[in-house]
Amino acid sequence: MPLAKVSITMSAAALVLAALPPLPAGALTNDAAAIVAKHEAYVGHPPGLVLTYRYLRATATPAASKDQSGDASSAPSLTTFRRGAVYHRLGDLTGNSVENGFTGRAFWASNENGYTVVEYEDAARNRLTRNLVTGDLLTDVPATARGSQTVDGVAADVVRIMPASGVPADIAFDHATGAYVQVAYDPDNGYGRSVVHYDGYTEIAPGVRVPSGYHSSDYGAWKLAEHAVREVTNDDLRGPVPTAKWNFVSTDAVPIDLVEHQTPYAFLPRGQAVELRATIQGHTGRFLLDSGASGIILYRPYADALKLTMLGRTGFTGVNGVGVAAQSARVPSIELGKNSLTNVVVTVAPALPPDAANPQNNPVDGILGYDFLAGALVDVDTANRTIRILDPNVMEPTVGKGAYAFTVNLATRQPEVVLRVNNVTTRAIFDTGNDFLAVLSDDLKTSGRLVALNDVLNAGGGQTADYQINFMGVDGPSNIPARCSRLNEIIVGPYHYQNVETCFGPAKVFGRDGGLIGFDFLRHFNWTFDYAESKLVLTPNGK
16 A cells, blocks of 8 residues: 655654643632733743753653763753744754744744745634743633643643634643743644643843743653853844755656556555655665655665765654654765766655565655655656756746645645545645545544445435445554445535545545545646645646
């Protein structure tokens, strides 16, 4: 099955989410405004903060802030520059720098190669609420007192904030001081709630206090190591310039392979994928072109032959939501034809297992995802089996007859679009690494938006019997079969995608609305990736 959705992260820690305990009846405290006012009086409001946090291993003592060499100074850190709601946060993760911020108009995030995306929809809503909380900017936010509880052993007043453009959050304030004790973000969202615990406060200037540390299951544990109160400059707030860059030499087309994959299910036709040959340090490898991957992955043993210097630990998940431990490394150059992507940070992962459905095929040497596509205009001619790497500063994509330029949400560094299924609006990623099927969140069924009874799915105006398959992704085989059906129609932009083989993947991976549109749809088009303009142009290829 497909090498489907890949999300590269800077931590392979399991996502174990908690929520605030149930509220006792009749336990309301003072009104929310008074509770928030106590908090603001406690923390103070300096004109600018510079905060540096050193990483603490989740189950260890403060001594565990040292890295593997025993050097605490090189431990991962976070530095935050803040001017009111505007902020810039830099993460130095042992050789990998990742950043995010708010300009006053938009939330943004950059990866270890300095490529920056604007955060929209769910990502922006979540970031907005977190910014209000971490910036202590709660005065004018709609809020409701939720009662008194003992939280993390502290008597606390709980307030639910409800930002108009954000997600709700339940904040537990220390009843005695007004300090944060715990914050549960999006607490009613079974797929996206996240809880942060605060480990006390430090007074860094008269009347000015900041968290001494905090910990959560999805972000790990951090403690305050350095701090200052000073004026934050415009340079402090400025985002990064990409460090990975394309060297554009030629506009010539380079051959690609359109390979076929036999699935282990006889009733499904062969899947397809685009593979190309690229060279790193004199070693030519075979790579999957995967728009569903949020970075570049090199697999062992190919990666071992390159003798790369590792930068630090990282990890990723695939279509089954399983974490895979990996390492990061900097590659001097990835050469494709006469063009080359230079100074690029990649993920080095364990060897792929043999493909049970295609035992005659050796696994690919790597995956070329977002960082391969981000800095260039990438034109893929699936009909003639070629690819061109073009300079987006001098070239623009052609939108010819029958073609459509999709505006894609790149917040996850995957090209996500809105689509319609049986009058239900949902979202999915154009995933060239998914070699056949469409995949949608199973929340569409469990929530009752699409009705499934007696092994029959009612969707698109018709019915069809269900069947089950196990996904094989970059994170290995799934232990839980996904239920699949043939839908009459999915509407993707102006295109009516009919008789669609569709599987319903776990909501823990795809959320309430999410999914993948695979090669069975994409094979009918040539693709032009114009990520500089957040566009993906699909041009019918007559196939």
